[in-house]
Amino acid sequence: MTVPARIIAAASALLAAALLCACAAAPAFEAAGMAKTGYDVAVLIDESAPKDRVDFHGDYGCTDQVLARRIRERLLIRGYTGLTANVYDGHGYLFGPAPTKKWADGAIKIASSVQGLRVLTCRFFPPSDNPIHDRDRTRFLAARMAKDKTLDPARVDAVVVGNTAVVMGVVPEQAIQDHALDMARDVDGVNEVLDYVVIVTRVDPEKNGEAPDETSPDDSE
Known part of the structure; x- marks a missing residue:
């Protein structure tokens, strides 16, 4: 059966458009060189990410959970x-x-393509000698944090890579931040804890119109 020429032409045009979108230049983000302790990079999404990219989800006031899920999905699809x-x-x-x-750098570019993020903070490490132990210790710490009553008002997560535990999240006060870090230090085999916990004091906007006050670990040093 002969395929009409107009159908072939339309299909070719669609394929060309798809290739152009896929080959669009991704944003370049600078980061310090890889070292034994890993490296940090803070990416200002609103300033650096391309504004003309195609995003089939769109940004309609997405929740943090939705944004996190999209990052994980895109990383997995690309093999990260x-x-x-x-x-x-x-x-x-x-x-x-x-x-x-x-x-x-590839992981950073994929994660930063999720529309709705304001900032992306990253920390990478050399591959662990025993990723199974890392997984087990991460699950153990996550289970303890989920059951801990002190952390009820907070949103705190942690991951263990090698002998290092990374604690991240948002808490309402210093005492809760300290408690979360202490829990990570108590995990067997962890000898370093990295603090990415932000203290956020919520303010009722109807009372004084002020935005939440955020204090990062760097601000207190």
Whole structure:
């Protein structure tokens, strides 16, 4: 059966358009070189991400849970496994082992393509000698945090890579932040705890119109 020429032409046009979208230049983000302790990068999404990218989901006031799920899905689709992604108040966190800096940069570009993120903070580590132990210790710590009454008012998560525990999230006061970090230090085999917990004091906007006051670990140093 002969396919009409107009159908072939239409299909070719659609394929060309798809290739152009797929080959669009991704944003370039600078990061410090990979070292034994990993490296940090803070990406200002609103300033750096391309505004003309195609996003089939769109941003309609997405919740943090939805944004985190989209980051994880896009990473998995592209073959990036072993990373932890969470979002708190539009601030994304991406942590985990990375075999090379190029691999880590690819993960950053994929995560930052999720529309609705304000900031993306990343920390990468050399691959662990025993990823199964890392998984088990991460699950153990997550289970303890989920049952802990002190952390009820907070949104706190943690991941263990090698001998390092990374704690991230949003808490209402210093005492709860300290408690979360202490819980990570108590995990067997952990000898370093990295603090990415932000203290946020919620303010009723109807009373004084002020935005929530955020204090990051860097602000207190």
